[in-house]
Amino acid sequence: MKPGFFFFEALRSIRSNVAIAVAAIVTVMIAVFILGTFIPSFLYVQSTVDKQKDRLDVKAYISDSATDQQVSSLQNHIKQLQQQGLVKDFQYVSKDEAVKDLKERLRDPSILELLPSNVIPASFRIQPVDPNRNAEIRNAIVEEPAIDHTMGRGGERGVTYAKQTTDRLLKIATFIQYAGLALVSILTVASVLLIANTIRLSIFARRREVEVMRLVGATNWFIRWPFVIEGLICGVVGALIAIGLLWAGKVFIVDAFVERNDSLTKAEGFPISFLALAALLTISGAVVGALGSGITLRRFLKI
């Protein structure tokens, strides 16, 4: 009988304070909507950065004077690394292919004609399993006799893995991860405060009622339960409305965009299962609503 009574009390309170309940629901709705757009956006950015990380490869330049035997020795060494789980894949790039690549990248390919012969060396392009371990790959093969030590810059002669670029990209990836986490946390805290404030107003409007309840000998939990349930209901309703809006946004904006744009697959467009997101947001709405009113009420339950 008690849970039913508390639920009934919560509904009565919502009914007799419709304006306040609507304010609380709208507040939760806005907060959940912002979180609901931010979380997938953050996940999308992160998955994009992760994909860039896959493109960080190692280049082993082959000396023009290397014998076939030396080259196949280098190739075997790389295969060995592949078996060790360090290398995902690798390709041989011949001198001709290298020049062609370069020509495509240069703004004025005619400067290559100034060269007496093709000075661009052949190479192995190696895709690592984990770009953080590129240095290990380099160290393993740099002593191979086939390596052309005139190529590359600074400390990366012979075998290059764009140390600076790698480091920078990895740093950015980490930064995005932490910044995103911080942003989501700040947004969450801001939402909680916003909701708590609305709930405080609603309870403040009813502080006389709470006072009377206390005077007739209601225990704190007897007073609190209806408020907690009310907060829970407002939280869930607000979250559900926001989810409805998010779903409409996903279907009519994101999905439509993905279909028009070949480069994006559906999986890329929405990086998290919508159902999981909806469940997460509903639960957060409920918890924030219930905790918010339960805790805010404490101030009025003293004495």
Add this chain to the structure above:
Amino acid sequence: MSPDPDDANAPRTATAPDGADMAARAAAEPEMITQEERRQRRRDGERRIDRRSLLRPGDGPMVIFEKVTKKYGTDTYALRDVSVSIDAGEFVFLVGPSGSGKSTFIRMLTREVAATSGRVTVGGRDLSKLRRSKIPQLRRGIGCVFQDYKLLPGRTVYENVAYALMVTGDDQRSIRRKVPEILSLVGLADKGDRHPNELSGGEQQRVSIARAFVNHPRLLIADEPTGNLDPETSIDIMQLLYRIHRTGTTVVMATHDRELVDKMQMRVIALEDGRIVRDQRQARYARVETPIGGVQ
């Protein structure tokens, strides 16, 4: 030390000169509970521990103030060194000008206000030692009536009274039995589904009294219950409180109403500037040259 309530009450009502007609009017009303029940309750009070209320005065007084001082802030005194004792079954008027400490006195009984120093004992309980979590239980044993009624605005008369029973964990069946019973006792049998804002002041105060008495508390406190009412309605409310008193309930009532106090001829405790300046049995609102009762 404390007179038997039976001996103390009977002559007081019988010999009260002006209160006689009120007593007669009250007696003409249907009895709230029968003589037999009343005697049974008194006996129970002595023997059985009350399951719901913390109030177990036993043979001792219902309320004891021992050198109670209440300070608000650093130098505002609401009560100064107040010592007084109220027996079970007594009817006490608390009189005095505004700011004399009447409300603080009343609010100390429900532990709404805690004493700065001294000891308040209600129903044998030292309130300074009462755990915070026990306060609701204390309040269930005390009926409260206020000048501003303090009804729950969103609820009907019936629900307002029922709330006091819900709080104590009564089941629906006993609530459905008790609420109409008490509503008809206060003369509001047909107004159960009205909301407080649809009632007159006197009717709202009746609801408040019904709520205060529905649990049959041992102690009923009233803070200016007639303060917002016209004289005629005040007398009705006073009668109701008197009838509650006659069931053996201790009643402490703070009031400004000189006429009512003079008519009732009950014990009067006068406060002034936080001190008890007079404590007289069968007394009038103001001091008279030859006190009828003895000064304690």
